[in-house]
Amino acid sequence: MSDKSKEIAKQSGAYSDHEYDAGLRVIHEDAVANPGIEPHRVRMTDKSVKHEKNAVRQVAAFFTLSMLGSALALYAYFAFPISEDLTTVRLNTLYLGVGITLGLLGIGIGAVHWAKTLMPDNEVSEERHLTRGSDEKRAAAIEIINLANQESGFSRRKLIRRTLYGSLALFPLPGIILFADLGPSLGDKLRHTAWKQGTRLTKDPYGSPIKASEVTIGSVFHVIPEGLMPGEENYLEEKAKAAVLLVRVDPEILIETEERASWSYQGIVAYSKICTHVGCPVALYEQQTHHLLCPCHQSTFDLVDGCKVIFGPATRSLPQLPISVDAEGYLIAQSDFHEPVGPSFWDRSVQQ
Amino acid sequence: MAQLKRKLNGLRRSPRALVVVLFAGLLVVGSGYTAVQAAVSPSTAVTRSQEQIDLGKRIFLSNCASCHGKNAEGTMNGPSLIGVGEASVDFQVSTGRMPGAASGPQLEVKPVQFTEEQISALAAYVGSLADGPSIPDASYLQANGDSTKGGELFRINCAMCHNAGGAGGALTQGKYAPNLMGSSEKTIYEAMLTGPQNMPVFNDANITPEEKNDIITYLKYLQNNRSVGGDELGNLGPVVEGLVAWLGLLGLIIAITIWLGAKSN
Numbered sequence: 001m002s003d004k005s006k007e008i009a010k011q012s013g014a015y016s017d018h019e020y021d022a023g024l025r026v027i028h029e030d031a032v033a034n035p036g037i038e039p040h041r042v043r044m045t046d047k048s049v050k051h052e053k054n055a056v057r058q059v060a061a062f063f064t065l066s067m068l069g070s071a072l073a074l075y076a077y078f079a080f081p082i083s084e085d086l087t088t089v090r091l092n093t094l095y096l097g098v099g100i101t102l103g104l105l106g107i108g109i110g111a112v113h114w115a116k117t118l119m120p121d122n123e124v125s126e127e128r129h130l131t132r133g134s135d136e137k138r139a140a141a142i143e144i145i146n147l148a149n150q151e152s153g154f155s156r157r158k159l160i161r162r163t164l165y166g167s168l169a170l171f172p173l174p175g176i177i178l179f180a181d182l183g184p185s186l187g188d189k190l191r192h193t194a195w196k197q198g199t200r201l202t203k204d205p206y207g208s209p210i211k212a213s214e215v216t217i218g219s220v221f222h223v224i225p226e227g228l229m230p231g232e233e234n235y236l237e238e239k240a241k242a243a244v245l246l247v248r249v250d251p252e253i254l255i256e257t258e259e260r261a262s263w264s265y266q267g268i269v270a271y272s273k274i275c276t277h278v279g280c281p282v283a284l285y286e287q288q289t290h291h292l293l294c295p296c297h298q299s300t301f302d303l304v305d306g307c308k309v310i311f312g313p314a315t316r317s318l319p320q321l322p323i324s325v326d327a328e329g330y331l332i333a334q335s336d337f338h339e340p341v342g343p344s345f346w347d348r349s350v351q352q
Numbered sequence: 353m354a355q356l357k358r359k360l361n362g363l364r365r366s367p368r369a370l371v372v373v374l375f376a377g378l379l380v381v382g383s384g385y386t387a388v389q390a391a392v393s394p395s396t397a398v399t400r401s402q403e404q405i406d407l408g409k410r411i412f413l414s415n416c417a418s419c420h421g422k423n424a425e426g427t428m429n430g431p432s433l434i435g436v437g438e439a440s441v442d443f444q445v446s447t448g449r450m451p452g453a454a455s456g457p458q459l460e461v462k463p464v465q466f467t468e469e470q471i472s473a474l475a476a477y478v479g480s481l482a483d484g485p486s487i488p489d490a491s492y493l494q495a496n497g498d499s500t501k502g503g504e505l506f507r508i509n510c511a512m513c514h515n516a517g518g519a520g521g522a523l524t525q526g527k528y529a530p531n532l533m534g535s536s537e538k539t540i541y542e543a544m545l546t547g548p549q550n551m552p553v554f555n556d557a558n559i560t561p562e563e564k565n566d567i568i569t570y571l572k573y574l575q576n577n578r579s580v581g582g583d584e585l586g587n588l589g590p591v592v593e594g595l596v597a598w599l600g601l602l603g604l605i606i607a608i609t610i611w612l613g614a615k616s617n
Contacts, residue, residue: 045616093582117616205508218552218553220558222509247552281512283512284513284523287547287550288549298524300524
């Protein structure tokens with residue numbers, strides 16, 4: 001630090017004779033001068049009896065408002081009981097809430113207003129001390145550490161020191177291993193759904209099977225596998241994975257790879273309804289554009305082109321369910337999905 | 353054997369044979385057509401008078417033909433209307449969507465351009481061109497079904513676009529699913545039946561007429577009963593609720609904080 005800047009720092013009060021590293025602090029030569037403490041301003045309530053009396057009345061009014069609020073809450077509890085009719089919840093909640101709010105807010109605002117206008121307004125400033133301790137204090141601290149080292153023999157007794165390190169390192173491990181018990185193992189649940197070869201496609205939620213002839217062009221069916229009904233084991237989990245959207249389009253416009261040519265039936269295609277981004281149900285189907293839109297983050301899939309992503313944050317196409325018809329004309333699944341449905345997970349690409 | 357053959361040849365050439373063959377042919381074609389017709393449209397006994405159809409055709413030629421073609425066969429500017437049915441015409445015209453004012457992402461609801469009589473004449477004309485969904489029976493438009501079941505069906509089939517509260521919502525590139533609060537029972541039914549614009553079709557095999565009535569019942573229940581949870585804020589979900597919480601409530605909290613820190617005058 002140059003002599004000149006030291007001089008300026010001294011003037012501005014930012015520098016003391018105590019020598020220490022200024023660190024990253026920048027001392028400007030043209031720094032704004034410290035204006036000091038603001039002059040004390042006398043409140044109106046201190047100057048005029050009229051204002052003081054007004055303030056007293058205001059505080060009392062807030063406390064009275066609080067009393068009225070509490071009384072309103074008590075009254076509302078009995079005057080607007082919640083009955084079988086759900087709409088009674090509306091008035092009950094409204095007046096109970098307003099009453100309790102006024103009860104508490106009145107006390108709070110009244111108390112703060114009282115303190116600000118009527119209690120003494122002495123101003124006190126506390127100077128900040130420097131971060132660095134004095135040399136004596138630092139020397140004393142080091143002396144204590146040295147003495148502790150000497151008396152315990154921490155540096156001298158290597159065997160004790162090393163075994164202590166070892167025990168401290170091992171101690172947290174049992175705690176970490178307990179995290180493995182936080183939930184059951186997933187197994188291959190992320191890779192399989194309730195769809196099997198020959199499972200009939202049925203309408204959500206009542207489970208009636210669907211004939212191919214009933215699916216006219218432009219129709220959308222929301223589909224669950226046959227037999228997946230409330231009360232089944234893991235009903236919601238299985239439904240959340242197996243939900244399918246069934247659409248019929250003109251077979252002429254369907255773009256199909258050779259591998260998937262047999263997965264559709266006369267223009268009827270079935271795709272997983274679970275978005276590959278974060279798993280929202282993708283079901284906003286536009287009949288004329290053949291786009292499927294996810295309501296959560298606007299990922300858009302092209303239904304006639306293998307449900308490829310054409311907009312939005314999703315990165316993978318929706319998995320297609322291979323379908324055909326049985327002897328009675330009902331739509332059935334050829335197999336499960338050929339890839340895991342829904343969002344990515346950490347070892348999704350690992351084959352099992 | 354040869355004698356019989358000659359006799360048959362003689363019969364074949366007689367004028368009476370022509371009458372018999374013609375009659376048999378007509379009988380097969382006629383009954384076959386009736387059978388097929390019955391299989392295609394099992395119920396609808398549509399009554400449309402020739403006068404209605406003629407009036408409808410005149411209205412069509414002067415108002416619709418420029419886009420849909422003189423014979424409703426469709427042009428570059430509008431789709432063919434052959435086979436769209438009376439329900440389609442009634443939905444589009446009685447909500448004012450048709451005649452369209454300008455091409456755009458979606459046809460808007462506008463003041464209705466025709467009288468009820470003119471609309472039914474127009475529907476009769478388009479319905480007479482080819483079979484299609486007909487105007488729903490009034491017994492399914494009473495909103496007297498099971499609103500619980502209707503609510504379940506609505507949440508599965510409709511809510512993703514129209515919002516669980518029927519408030520509508522945005523689709524891609526300027527298209528949107530309209531608000532259903534205030535739509536008439538017939539409009540809702542016809543929309544499900546015909547799949548107007550980008551809405552998919554929900555035919556009677558997918559959602560039966562009784563179930564359509566249940567859905568209408570649910571929507572009318574929502575429309576006529578206020579929300580239990582307080583003000584609906586347009587039923588638009590977390591965006592509006594978040595806006596109120598962030599701007600309104602947080603603003604109030606900030607105002608109180610500033611007052612707490614300010615010195616008394």
